[in-house]
Amino acid sequence: MAQMNMIEAIRSAHDVMMEKDPTVVVLGEDVGYFGGVFRCTDGLQRKYGDHRVIDAPIAEGGIIAAAIGMGVNGLRPVAEIQFADYIYPGFDQIVSELARLRYRSSGEFFSPVTIRTPSGGGIRGGQTHSQSPEALFAHVSGIKVVMPSNPYDAKGLLISAIESDDPVVFFEPKRIYNGPFDGDPEKPGVSWASHPKGEVPEGYYTVPLGSAEVVLPGEELTIVTYGTLVHVAIAAAKETGIDCEVIDVRTMSPLDVKTLADSVKKTGRCMIAHEATRFGGYGAELAATLQKECFYQLEAPIGRVGGWDTPYPHAFEWQYFPGLKRLSAGIRRMMEAE
C-alpha cells in the first residue's frame, strides 16, 4: 500500500494499465510532455513514449472522434478532456457515435474509449471550469458514467473503465484531487494522508462499475450522493448528530439500485445531494427510482440538495456550492417531518 492523492491514484491506474496492456493509449490536451494541467498523466510519456501518450490539438470533438477510430482499430484509448466544461464540442461524437456503435452495427463494431474529465466547482473556476454535467451523459444509453470520491476508488474504477468494452465517461471531482473537502471553505485544506481511502495499492486492482458503497452506516436517514459531496454528507451527519447512512453512488450509469433502496427502506428518509444544478439533474432520476422502490417505507418526501439552477458564479461560489450549511439544514428539516 502507498499513500496517494487522487491525482497520483489516477496516474497509477494509467501506469498499471499501460504496463499491462500495450493497446492502452492516452490522448488529450497537454497530457503528454507536460503531464496534464492537473498532472494526472505526469511521467507517462517519458515512460511509454509519444506514440502512446499523445498531445492533441485543442479540439475536443477531434480528440473523441480520433479515440473512437483508434478503439475501432484495436486500441484502448483513454482520452482526457481538460475540463468537463469543455466536453460539449465532443458531445455529438459521444452521444451519436461512441455510445451507439455497438448497437447500430449489432455488435460488429465497438470502441472501448474511456473519457476522463475533471468536473465540479469549489476551485474558483467560474462558470466555465466548475460544471457537473454528469446527468447529460447518464441520460444517454450505451455509455457508462462514473464519478469516484476518493483515491482508492478512483484508481480501481478507472482500471475497470479502461478494461470495459463499453465506453465510459469518467468524471473526476477536481475539488478533492488533493484532499477530502467537507464543504467548509473557511477550514484549512486537508490531505488524503489521513484518510483511509488515501491508502492505495501500487499494483493492479479493480473497483467494479455499477456498484455503490455505503461509506457511513446509519439508521435514521440516508444521504445518497457522489463525488465531492460524499465528504460534505459525512460532515453534515457529524455536525447534526443525525444517524445518517451515507451512500456513495460511484457509478451513475448503470445504477446500483439495490444498495440505495436497501438503505432507504431501512431508514425511511432519503436526502439526495449533488453539486450539479437541481432541475433535471441526476438527483431527479435517483428520487424517482427510490420513490418507486421504497414508497411504503418512506416517512418523509425524498429531498434534494443541489447547485442552484444558475450558471456557476465566480464570486458567489460558496453561496452556490451545496455545502455543509445547506445540507445540514436540509437533513434537519427532513427529520422534523412526520
Added chain:
Amino acid sequence: MITKSRLHIPRPTARPGDEPDFSYLELSPAGSVDKPAIGSRTRDIEYLSSGLVRVLDDDFEAKGPWDPNLDAKQLQVALRWMMLTRALDDRMWQIQRQGRISFYMQSLGEEAVSIAQGMALRPGDMCFPSYRNQGLYLYRGVKLVDMMCQCLSNTRDMCKGRQLPVMYHSKAGNVFTISGNLATQFPQAVGWAMASAIKGEDHIAASWVGDGSTAEADFHHALTFAAVYQAPVILNVVNNQWAISTFQGTAGGQRRAFAARGLGLGIPGIRVDGNDLLAIYSATLWAADRARRGGGPTLIELVTYRGGPHSTSDDPSKYRPKDEWESFPLGDPLERLKQHLIIRGDWSEEKHEKLWKQLVSDVQLAWKEAQKSGTMTEGPFLDPATMFEDVYAEMPANLESQRRRMLEVLGGE
C-alpha cells in the same frame, strides 16, 4: 464613393425552369494535369487541387500520365460492379416507391467513386463511408440479399432493425457502420489510421463526405488531426454539386475548390473527375501509396453530380432544373467507362445489354430471397426483445427489467 459591407448570398447558376449552366465548373482537358512523384512536397503540387485530373477524354480515350493502364479484364470487372450498383439502386428505388421499404438513397451518377476507390485500396484498408457509398459494400463482399434485408429491417437484417435503410456495415469487408449524422466518420477514420501507424501496420484508412458536410466541424477536426500526425488516411470529398437543396456554393465551393481545403495545413489536395473511373483509381492509388510510405494524408475531391433526388423523401424538381444532369459536362460515369471499353474493342452494346439483363435478374432473385426473411407486412418478424441487446457488451439490470416489462405489457416471445 459610399462603401458598405454587403453579404454574398450564394445562388446556384440555375433553378427550375432555367437552362442548366455549369460554366462555374473549372475543367482541365484529359491528360493535361501532371502526375507528380509520390514523395512531392505539398507546396510543390498545389496545382493538383485546382486542376482536374482526368484520364478519359470526350472521345472516351485514355490519356496522359494518370492513365493506370488497367487491362480489359479489370475494366470489365469495374464496369460490372458499377452496373450492379445501379441495378440495385434502380430496384430498391422502385421498391420504396411501392411502399415496400420506408426509405432509400441511390448513388445514381456517382457509382465510379465507390468502385474505383474500392479497387485502388487493399482489403486490409478500412473504409469509413457516407450514405452514398453502397458500391463499396458490394465491392467488398456484402451480398445483394443482405443489403436488401437491411433495407427491410427483417429477420436477416445485419442491423437487427435498428437503422434506417442504407445504413449498412461490414466488419468482414472492413467497411464501417454508417452513422446517419454527417461527417462524424471523417475524424474517426483519422483515428483509425493513427492506430494503424501506432501498431506499426501498413493499413490505411479512407473516408468519404459530401460537399455539403465539409462545413461540419468534424471535417476540420479530421484535416487538423490528419495533418498534425501525418496519419495514413485518404479523405474524400464527393462533390456532387447538391446537398439536398443547397448547391455546393452554400458549403463554400465558390471561392476555391474543396480539394484546396487542406493546403493551409500542408495536406495535398487532388481535384479529380469523379465520373472517370480511371482517374479516380489512379489518384486514389497515388494517395494510398503516399500514405503507406509515411507521406501522410491526401484530400481528394471527386467532382461528380447527384443524378437523382437526395433520397426518396426529396423532390429536386423544386430546386434545380429537371434536366440538369444531362448537361453535366462530366457525363455519366457508367456510360463513359462502357464507351471506353467499346472503343478499345473490349466490349460491345450487345455484351452490355446482356450483362445488364443478367444483373437485373440477379437483383430480382436477391429480392425474392430477401423477402423470405420477412417484409414490412409479412413475417417472419424480428423479435422486438432484441432491441435491448447490444446497447452494452452485457445487458445491465435496468435494460433486462425493461425488456421483461415490454414483453409483459406488449406480449411476445
